[in-house]
Amino acid sequence: MTMEKQTPVFEYAPAPESRSVVDIAPSYGLFIDGEFTEAADGKVFKTVSPSTEEVLSEIAQAGTEDVDRAVRAARKAFEKWSALPGSERAKYLFRIARIIQERSRELAVLETLDNGKPIKETRDADLPLVAAHFFYYAGWADKLDHAGFGANPRPLGVAGQVIPWNFPLLMLAWKIAPALATGNTVVLKPAETTPLSALFFADICRQAGLPKGVVNILPGYGATGAALVEHPDVNKVAFTGSTAVGKAIARQVAGTRKKVTLELGGKGANIVFDDAPIDQAVEGIVSGIFFNQGQVCCAGSRLLVQESIQDELLDSLKRRLSTLRLGDPLDKNTDIGAINSAEQLSRITTLVEAGEAEGAERWSAACELPSSGYWFAPTLFTNVTQAHTIARDEIFGPVLSVLTFRTPDEAVAKANNSQYGLSAGIWSEKGSRILAVANKLRAGVVWSNTFNKFDPTSPFGGYKESGFGREGGRHGLEAYLDV
Amino acid sequence: MSAGVYSCYARRYARLVTMPTTAHTLTDVAASESTLRRFLHGLPGVDAVGLEARAASLGTRSIKTTAKAYAIDLAISMVDLTTLEGADTPGKVRALGAKAVRPDPTDRTAPATAAVCVYPDMVATAKEAVAGSSVKVASVATAFPAGRAALSVKLADVRDAVAAGADEIDMVIDRGAFLAGNYMKVYDEIVAVKEACGASARLKVIFETGELSTYDNIRRASWLGMIAGADFIKTSTGKVAVNATPANTLLMLEAVRDFRAQTGVQVGVKPAGGIRTTKDAVKFLVLVNETAGEDWLDNHWFRFGASSLLNDLLMQRQKLATGRYSGPDYVTVD
Numbered sequence: 001m002t003m004e005k006q007t008p009v010f011e012y013a014p015a016p017e018s019r020s021v022v023d024i025a026p027s028y029g030l031f032i033d034g035e036f037t038e039a040a041d042g043k044v045f046k047t048v049s050p051s052t053e054e055v056l057s058e059i060a061q062a063g064t065e066d067v068d069r070a071v072r073a074a075r076k077a078f079e080k081w082s083a084l085p086g087s088e089r090a091k092y093l094f095r096i097a098r099i100i101q102e103r104s105r106e107l108a109v110l111e112t113l114d115n116g117k118p119i120k121e122t123r124d125a126d127l128p129l130v131a132a133h134f135f136y137y138a139g140w141a142d143k144l145d146h147a148g149f150g151a152n153p154r155p156l157g158v159a160g161q162v163i164p165w166n167f168p169l170l171m172l173a174w175k176i177a178p179a180l181a182t183g184n185t186v187v188l189k190p191a192e193t194t195p196l197s198a199l200f201f202a203d204i205c206r207q208a209g210l211p212k213g214v215v216n217i218l219p220g221y222g223a224t225g226a227a228l229v230e231h232p233d234v235n236k237v238a239f240t241g242s243t244a245v246g247k248a249i250a251r252q253v254a255g256t257r258k259k260v261t262l263e264l265g266g267k268g269a270n271i272v273f274d275d276a277p278i279d280q281a282v283e284g285i286v287s288g289i290f291f292n293q294g295q296v297c298c299a300g301s302r303l304l305v306q307e308s309i310q311d312e313l314l315d316s317l318k319r320r321l322s323t324l325r326l327g328d329p330l331d332k333n334t335d336i337g338a339i340n341s342a343e344q345l346s347r348i349t350t351l352v353e354a355g356e357a358e359g360a361e362r363w364s365a366a367c368e369l370p371s372s373g374y375w376f377a378p379t380l381f382t383n384v385t386q387a388h389t390i391a392r393d394e395i396f397g398p399v400l401s402v403l404t405f406r407t408p409d410e411a412v413a414k415a416n417n418s419q420y421g422l423s424a425g426i427w428s429e430k431g432s433r434i435l436a437v438a439n440k441l442r443a444g445v446v447w448s449n450t451f452n453k454f455d456p457t458s459p460f461g462g463y464k465e466s467g468f469g470r471e472g473g474r475h476g477l478e479a480y481l482d483v
Numbered sequence: 484m485s486a487g488v489y490s491c492y493a494r495r496y497a498r499l500v501t502m503p504t505t506a507h508t509l510t511d512v513a514a515s516e517s518t519l520r521r522f523l524h525g526l527p528g529v530d531a532v533g534l535e536a537r538a539a540s541l542g543t544r545s546i547k548t549t550a551k552a553y554a555i556d557l558a559i560s561m562v563d564l565t566t567l568e569g570a571d572t573p574g575k576v577r578a579l580g581a582k583a584v585r586p587d588p589t590d591r592t593a594p595a596t597a598a599v600c601v602y603p604d605m606v607a608t609a610k611e612a613v614a615g616s617s618v619k620v621a622s623v624a625t626a627f628p629a630g631r632a633a634l635s636v637k638l639a640d641v642r643d644a645v646a647a648g649a650d651e652i653d654m655v656i657d658r659g660a661f662l663a664g665n666y667m668k669v670y671d672e673i674v675a676v677k678e679a680c681g682a683s684a685r686l687k688v689i690f691e692t693g694e695l696s697t698y699d700n701i702r703r704a705s706w707l708g709m710i711a712g713a714d715f716i717k718t719s720t721g722k723v724a725v726n727a728t729p730a731n732t733l734l735m736l737e738a739v740r741d742f743r744a745q746t747g748v749q750v751g752v753k754p755a756g757g758i759r760t761t762k763d764a765v766k767f768l769v770l771v772n773e774t775a776g777e778d779w780l781d782n783h784w785f786r787f788g789a790s791s792l793l794n795d796l797l798m799q800r801q802k803l804a805t806g807r808y809s810g811p812d813y814v815t816v817d
Binding site for chain 1: 557772777780
């Protein structure tokens with residue numbers, strides 16, 4: 001399955017980003033009411049670096065009592081924070097954005113250590129987008145009257161936010177920036193495998209002089225998140241993560257007055273027509289499914305290629321995949337980093353085995369996997385049909401399922417034949433075709449001749465079981481306003 | 484409708500010639516103006532944003548220590564050290580030749596450059612200056628840089644240069660004919676120049692990408708040049724505003740890669756003009772490595788058309804060897 005790889009003529013020497021720019025403490029507490037504190041029951045958990053399995057730090061694990069303490073702090077802070085003029089709230093957000101930019105190298109290294117994704121991505125994608133998100137919503141804070149929700153729209157109150165591990169700091173920014181801009185206070189639970197950048201963000205809040213209790217960070221597992229969602233004094237629940245947990249949350253808040261937004265799974269279709277710019281389509285397929293090791297809810301995990309160009313496209317794609325560089329995420333030349341956790345790796349492995357068992361043809365790029373840490377070689381499956389598990393279930397890993405279509409109608413039908421509807425891509429040099437197809441796709445975001453491009457001005461969210469509500473852009477304000 | 488049909492045509496055609504064969508099979512494409520036009524217009528389009536993004540992303544590769552040392556020496560060995568001034572004199576050309584043969588007088592381990600590149604009337608002088616070395620003499624013929632002369636004049640220019648001993652001819656295409664859609668005229672001219680080069684001289688075909696302007700045109704010109712028999716395809720003359728860029732070079736590297744996959748014939752690439760620093764040159768080598776592949780990492784298949792680049796490469800080489808920046812006084816000024 002994997003081929004022998006010879007020593008390259010032009011071998012890039014190791015170019016690691018320095019780890020010394022970030023100082024990780026041996027332990028971290030919960031961030032409640034502007035202070036770091038231990039958990040009431042004294043529980044802690046460890047966070048490891050997925051690329052080496054090295055323990056990075058020991059983290060306080062928030063329990064029900066801590067959730068209550070944090071929600072009370074947020075409630076107390078809400079009165080003054082929501083009464084501030086928008087222009088004053090904007091000042092804090094601008095300050096936070098600037099501090100993030102100033103500390104971006106440190107945060108990029110931290111994120112790479114805790115998450116396992118390549119430094120190239122944290123440096124060039126995650127951190128710039130995080131800062132941009134805060135800048136963008138800082139700009140809205142004093143212009144809410146003009147956002148299309150009537151005069152003087154009011155905040156909801158305390159927002160309970162639960163975020164995933166795939167873009168720890170970016171998902172935090174997506175949640176916290178609009179919440180604060182609109183005058184809410186927040187209690188945020190980062191994922192258990194990636195709590196560090198949220199705790200560093202807590203430090204940034206202090207550095208920016210943000211009033212106590214406006215932002216509270218509670219690391220923990222699913223139970224912490226459930227306690228937060230359940231808390232009676234939470235007015236708004238925002239969740240990004242798996243569809244299964246999203247459904248549980250929807251059930252949990254049903255019958256309450258809590259407002260909910262859910263951003264869940266996806267099985268994005270990347271549609272390549274025979275008149276596509278092939279070389280750029282190959283790049284788009286690669287960034288669609290291998291960006292962040294495919295651990296992206298809007299990943300282009302289903303490649304729908306027009307049957308007449310299948311062979312040509314797959315040859316180009318395989319050639320391109322064999323140039324991907326997998327390894328030390330801190331190396332500036334690394335394209336593919338580690339899988340975030342042993343648990344996620346086993347989920348990917350199980351689904352890939354199902355793909356093989358169901359008769360799809362597996363191809364993996366030739367690359368040596370490091371001996372420690374969690375790794376999965378970039379993989380693609382051909383001979384996949386709509387009936388295969390790997391064409392329906394979200395794998396959330398560097399695994400691409402290749403399907404074919406004959407006509408634009410068939411492409412649309414297959415793309416929409418999914419429980420999800422988060423993202424899609426269209427590759428064609430023909431503008432009229434792009435517009436016609438895009439209008440028929442049931443997906444929250446449709447990229448044309450590109451993939452996985454993000455911008456704070458653009459709303460993001462799903463159809464069907466990919467969730468509801470929009471984050472980003474003017475639309476993203478609505479989720480945090482009483483309108 | 485039309486774009487789809489044409490690209491299907493090109494791809495169907497392409498599949499027919501997938502088997503390794505000589506370039507002659509593809510010359511059928513040039514059987515008539517209409518077959519040539521249909522083939523060139525049937526090539527897949529280029530998405531400009533995507534192409535530039537890919538070039539920029541490869542530009543972020545971090546090439547350090549041993550990799551940098553390898554890249555610097557490789558880049559030096561790929562330089563076509565160039566002087567193309569109205570004020571060129573035998574003295575200037577001799578100095579350039581001496582520098583090409585031994586770029587760093589203080590360090591004999593520094594490789595020689597690939598070639599010196601001069602106007603046809605300086606070929607004989609250049610030939611003497613590099614005699615006995617591996618350095619080739621390239622000459623820009625065909626009414627360089629505008630190419631606005633009769634074919635007979637261009638061919639006479641080429642024959643003069645070849646007769647004077649030029650190892651390589653850098654011709655310019657007729658951009659006017661290309662932009663007017665007279666692809667056959669451009670093709671015929673390249674074929675005629677190739678013939679005038681004879682068996683001894685390799686032909687580099689300059690597109691003047693800055694004048695062709697669009698990436699689609701650059702892809703078409705690349706295939707046109709290769710089908711007509713170019714040994715090298717070259718971006719620019721260095722005499723217009725936009726010369727070699729990472730994106731247009733990446734596009735041409737894709738073209739030679741695909742051409743070899745279809746015909747078995749390998750064609751070289753030469754970006755020229757505007758590449759002045761080691762950092763830039765290394766970025767281009769990364770493009771070569773990750774696009775066309777390591778078979779092109781050799782001065783038989785990749786060149787830099789440059790003049791000031793060499794001194795920066797030498798200064799960086801000294802810096803890498805000694806740990807100190809020696810400064811411009813320690814490289815020769817020509």
